[in-house]
Amino acid sequence: MNPIPALKFVSRVAFQNIVRNRGIALASVLTITLTLLGAGMAVVVVHALDGVLQTEESQASVLKVFMADHVSFASEMNLEQTLEHQPSVARATFENKDQAAQQAGSSLGLGQAINLLEKSGAGNPLPASINFHLRNIKAVSELNGEVRTSAILDTGPHPTDYNADVIPRLERYIFIAQLGGGLVVAVVGAVALVIITISVRTAAYVRRREIEIMKLVGATDWFVRWPFILEGVIVGVLSALVASLILVIAGLGFGGGHSLALGIGWRFAALTVLALIVAGGALGSVGSFVGVRRSLAA
Amino acid sequence: MSITTSPPLPITKAGTVGSTELSRSEPPIIVFEKVTKVYASGQAAIQDASFTVRPRDFVFVVGASGAGKSTVIRLLIREERATHGHVLVEGQDLARLKHRHLPRLRRKMGIVFQDFKLLPNLTVEQNVAFAIQVTDPGRPHLKEKVGEALYIVGLEDKLNSFPTQLSGGEQQRVAIARALVHRPRIFLADEPTGNLDPDAGWGIVQLLQQINHRGATVVMATHNREVVDLCRRRVLAIEDGRIVRDEAEGAYLRDGDAIL
Numbered sequence: 001m002n003p004i005p006a007l008k009f010v011s012r013v014a015f016q017n018i019v020r021n022r023g024i025a026l027a028s029v030l031t032i033t034l035t036l037l038g039a040g041m042a043v044v045v046v047h048a049l050d051g052v053l054q055t056e057e058s059q060a061s062v063l064k065v066f067m068a069d070h071v072s073f074a075s076e077m078n079l080e081q082t083l084e085h086q087p088s089v090a091r092a093t094f095e096n097k098d099q100a101a102q103q104a105g106s107s108l109g110l111g112q113a114i115n116l117l118e119k120s121g122a123g124n125p126l127p128a129s130i131n132f133h134l135r136n137i138k139a140v141s142e143l144n145g146e147v148r149t150s151a152i153l154d155t156g157p158h159p160t161d162y163n164a165d166v167i168p169r170l171e172r173y174i175f176i177a178q179l180g181g182g183l184v185v186a187v188v189g190a191v192a193l194v195i196i197t198i199s200v201r202t203a204a205y206v207r208r209r210e211i212e213i214m215k216l217v218g219a220t221d222w223f224v225r226w227p228f229i230l231e232g233v234i235v236g237v238l239s240a241l242v243a244s245l246i247l248v249i250a251g252l253g254f255g256g257g258h259s260l261a262l263g264i265g266w267r268f269a270a271l272t273v274l275a276l277i278v279a280g281g282a283l284g285s286v287g288s289f290v291g292v293r294r295s296l297a298a
Numbered sequence: 299m300s301i302t303t304s305p306p307l308p309i310t311k312a313g314t315v316g317s318t319e320l321s322r323s324e325p326p327i328i329v330f331e332k333v334t335k336v337y338a339s340g341q342a343a344i345q346d347a348s349f350t351v352r353p354r355d356f357v358f359v360v361g362a363s364g365a366g367k368s369t370v371i372r373l374l375i376r377e378e379r380a381t382h383g384h385v386l387v388e389g390q391d392l393a394r395l396k397h398r399h400l401p402r403l404r405r406k407m408g409i410v411f412q413d414f415k416l417l418p419n420l421t422v423e424q425n426v427a428f429a430i431q432v433t434d435p436g437r438p439h440l441k442e443k444v445g446e447a448l449y450i451v452g453l454e455d456k457l458n459s460f461p462t463q464l465s466g467g468e469q470q471r472v473a474i475a476r477a478l479v480h481r482p483r484i485f486l487a488d489e490p491t492g493n494l495d496p497d498a499g500w501g502i503v504q505l506l507q508q509i510n511h512r513g514a515t516v517v518m519a520t521h522n523r524e525v526v527d528l529c530r531r532r533v534l535a536i537e538d539g540r541i542v543r544d545e546a547e548g549a550y551l552r553d554g555d556a557i558l
Contacts, residue, residue, distance in 0.1 A: 005435035213415055216375070218405035218480065219432040220398070 006223070014230035021203050025235060028199040032239035032283070033246075035192040036276055039185045040247045043272055044264060046181030053174045060170060061134045064095075064161040065147050066127040079150055080130050088139035093131045100126040137170070189283065196236065196287025200228050204295040211295050221296050228292040229285050236284025237277055244273040325389065326350035327484060327515050328374065333383035335369050335539075343369040345539040346383070351517060353483070356510045358526045359519040360550055361536035367519035370536070371488045374517065375409060376400055387484070405433060408477030408485040408514070412492035414469045416461040416476075422448065423457040426476045433480070447475040451505060467498025474505060485509055487518040491525060500525060523550035 018025045067076055076094065084092040095103070101124050132147075134140055144162040204211065214224050251264060328351035335344040343366045351357055359367045372378040373385050376392045385392045387403065395403060416425050426444045430437050437443070448454045451471040461469050470490055477485065487506060491499030503518075503525045510516045520526065526533060526549065533548030534541055543552060 009431050009435045209415065210417055213417065213428070214432045215401075216404060216409050216415070217429040217433060217476070218401040218403075220401045223432055 010223075010226040010230055013227035014234060017203055017207070017227060017231050018234060021206060024199055024202055025231075028195060028235050029239050029242065031195045032192050032236060032280065033242045035188040035195070036240050036243035036280060037246055039188040039192075039279070040243055040272060040276055042181050042184035042188070043275070044247065044251070046177055047268060047272075048264065049177045049181075050174070053170060053177065056170055057137050057174070061137045061140060063132045063134065063140050063143055063147070065130045065132065065150075066159055066161075067129060069127065076128070076130065079147075083130075083132060083143070083147065086143070088134050088136060088143065090133045090135050092133070094128070095131060096128045097124045097126055100124075100129065189279065192236075192239075192280075192283045193287050193290075196232050196284055197291040199235070200232055200288040200291025201294065203231065204228060204292045208295060215296075224296060225289065225292050229288045232284030232286075232288030232291070233281045234284070236280035236282070236287075238280075240273075240276040240280030243280075244276050247272070324353050326386075327353045327355075327388055328517070329384070329386040330370075330373075331384040331386070333373065333380045333385055335366075335373060335378060336381045343539050344373070344380075344536075347536075347539070347541045348383075349534055349541060349544055351515060353515055354510065354513060356507065356516045356529075356531045357518070358529070358531055358533045358548070358550075359517060359536060360521060360526055360533055362521065365536040366539040367521070367536055368488050369539075371409075371486050371517070371519050374484075374486055375404060375407060401433070405480050406483055408474070408480065408482035408509075410470065410473045410477050410485075410487045410490050412489035414461070414466075414473045414493075416469055416472055418461050421458050421460055422453060422464070422472050422475075425461065425472055426479060429476045429479050443479055444475075447478045448472075450478060450508075451475045465498065466494045467501055470494060470498070470502050471505065474502070474509075478509070482514060485514045485516045487516070487520075489520055490518065491520060491522045496524065500528075503529065521550075526550040 065079075080092050080094060083089055104126055132143060134143065140162060144160050148159060211224055248269060251269065330347050330349050333344055333347045334342065336342045347366075347370075359370050361367050369378065373380055373392070374387065376385075376395060379393060388406070390403070392403070417428065420428065423444055426447055427440055430440055430443065445454060445457075448457065451474050453468060453471050453475065456464065456468065456472075461472065464472065470493075474490075485506065490502050490506070494502065499522060503522075506516050506518060507529065530547045530549070533543065533545045533550070535543035535548075535552070
């Protein structure tokens with residue numbers, strides 16, 4: 001069979017079907033748009049949440065080890081260099097007392113209090129520290145246990161900033177966000193698949209005589225199936241484009257018109273649109289394949 | 299009921315091929331070998347039926363409604379499978395035919411039905427072209443082939459008409475033209491005159507005879523007594539799914555049978 005005339009015929013029939021059954025096609029586009037919109041929103045929210053959690057995770061992946069005031073520079077260097085070569089440690093940075101005061105002043109608003117203490121002669125109360133940036137959040141606990149045995153650490157109640165509660169909580173949040181997002185995407189995907197299947201089954205029922213004649217005159221199953229599959233792909237892709245457009249407009253609206261809301265970048269937005277189009281096309285083709293199967297078996 | 303003489307059919311360029319002597323020396327094109335068909339409901343539509351059809355034969359399959367005539371046709375196009383026995387077409391056992399090879403079998407056959415099975419939103423020309431477009435969309439000279447098929451059935455002047463603008467007889471001719479475009483070796487007709495008045499029905503039977511003279515084997519299921527009696531061709535009579543009579547130049551009823 002020559003593929004070009006076949007493609008022409010299949011395309012013409014697919015478009016004719018959409019025009020002929022425009023009511024069903026429109027209903028399909030609307031419902032699939034809504035489901036893809038739900039899936040797109042779930043992806044965007046999970047991505048934004050993931051971004052927040054990743055920031056939290058990267059912050060929690062830094063173990064701040066406070067030094068006692070009397071410790072010599074050589075001892076500090078020794079500890080830093082010993083631990084920096086461990087596989088779980090990405091890098092280590094030293095923060096002296098002045099830098100700690102500056103940091104506390106800028107991020108915690110404690111600048112005035114520290115100034116007062118220094119003027120009163122008590123000096124800078126904040127300890128110097130070594131910040132170990134770890135490759136994996138799970139390694140923080142292990143390193144904390146190891147570093148606490150060192151004699152050069154601050155003798156206060158918190159020789160490191162390790163908080164045993166934070167890490168499991170973060171891990172739980174990340175797991176919930178990913179699971180929830182995955183479930184939403186799976187459910188709306190299944191709904192879209194069912195809608196396309198029903199829509200194509202209806203179209204196949206409307207065209208049952210045509211299918212019957214095609215089979216009687218010797219058309220192959222694939223030739224009967226292709227217009228329906230193309231029809232499903234067109235409906236799916238069209239729905240994805242509408243859903244993407246709504247998502248981008250909404251994102252721009254909430255983002256103030258110049259950038260997208262929730263700190264979503266344009267690259268991620270483009271990838272999401274592409275994923276929705278691929279998902280729409282895939283849903284359309286699979287739904288059509290399933291929808292027309294019964295007519296072919298008849 | 300009477301049948302008047304219909305206008306002569308158009309003369310075609312192809313010569314006639316019907317030669318009984320030649321067909322006797324050839325292997326049968328259709329074989330039914332102890333065929334039984336039992337539907338899911340438990341109803342036995344065909345029981346232990348055996349017969350053969352030679353190339354270029356013209357066979358009437360006759361019987362009352364529900365006797366099993368249509369089942370014979372459906373078994374031949376493999377719309378149904380035999381429960382027992384074998385149905386062979388051109389030596390191919392249809393029970394062993396893979397599903398993907400079914401289109402090839404159907405393209406060897408022209409099939410027409412009582413209800414014409416035309417697409418109402420397509421013109422006559424488009425309806426006939428449809429059979430080519432869905433099986434061999436790149437076939438050259440599509441228009442000429444469609445024109446030729448419509449010329450054979452005498453509807454070359456109705457190219458742009460829609461089925462609803464045609465009489466029943468004309469609609470059946472369009473269906474025949476559609477079945478002819480693949481130049482089938484076997485032509486199957488399931489009650490082709492069932493929805494037609496006697497004159498139109500006779501016209502269709504004449505057309506099928508002409509197709510037979512052009513070389514195709516014709517199997518026609520019918521309960522139209524008049525056309526069977528007028529043609530005096532081979533008759534296979536079915537009663538309750540059983541072949542009760544097979545006559546070379548038969549009539550609808552056996553001599554002495556009562557008309558129901």
